Amino acid sequence: MWDLKGTRQTLKKSDTRKRSAAYPFEIPYRLINMYSLKGDTILDPFLGTGTTTLAAIAAQRNSVGYEIDPAFSAIVEQNIESLPLSFYNAHIYNRVEKHKQFLEERNADTSKAPIKHFNEKLNMQVMTAQER
Numbered sequence: 524m525w526d527l528k529g530t531r532q533t534l535k536k537s538d539t540r541k542r543s544a545a546y547p548f549e550i551p552y553r554l555i556n557m558y559s560l561k562g563d564t565i566l567d568p569f570l571g572t573g574t575t576t577l578a579a580i581a582a583q584r585n586s587v588g589y590e591i592d593p594a595f596s597a598i599v600e601q602n603i604e605s606l607p608l609s610f611y612n613a614h615i616y617n618r619v620e621k622h623k624q625f626l627e628e629r630n631a632d633t634s635k636a637p638i639k640h641f642n643e644k645l646n647m648q649v650m651t652a653q654e655r
């Protein structure tokens with residue numbers, strides 16, 4: 524279960540807005556981190572406003588998208604250009620901080636088996652061999 528809020532549909536033009544159904548950045552960001560590695564290429568066959576591309580950038584992946592409605596092209600470009608580096612950095616920083624908090628709680632719980640994996644670059648425990 525992922526406890527995520529929906530995202531505001533910010534587009535003004537009604538027909539583009541109706542199609543876009545933008546989802547929260549966190550969804551593609553988590554999935555990209557789960558199912559690909561740095562440098563991989565992420566394909567979104569229904570690109571819309573380009574949330575997947577923004578998440579791919581944050582996760583240091585390349586990104587390709589298909590979008591049937593040409594009106595989205597400028598929106599995607601604008602979304603990419605308007606997000607400052609500080610947005611991506613803050614997201615990555617928060618992710619690491621949340622993981623630290625998770626480790627504290629998890630390691631304090633004596634009913635759980637010890638964590639087996641360690642990521643040397645991050646200098647912290649991780650849950651899976653892939654995260655290592």
Ligand SMILES: C[S@@+](CC[C@H](N)C(=O)[O-])C[C@H]1O[C@@H](n2cnc3c(N)ncnc32)[C@H](O)[C@@H]1O
Nearest residue numbers: 543544545546569570571572573574589590591
């Ligand atoms: C649910 S939206 C994508 C939402 C997007 N991930 C976002 O956060 O903005 C689906 C998009 O797929 C596009 N679409 C629908 N049929 C398509 C097709 N056959 N090929 C390419 N794009 C298509 C729609 O125009 C719409 O923008």
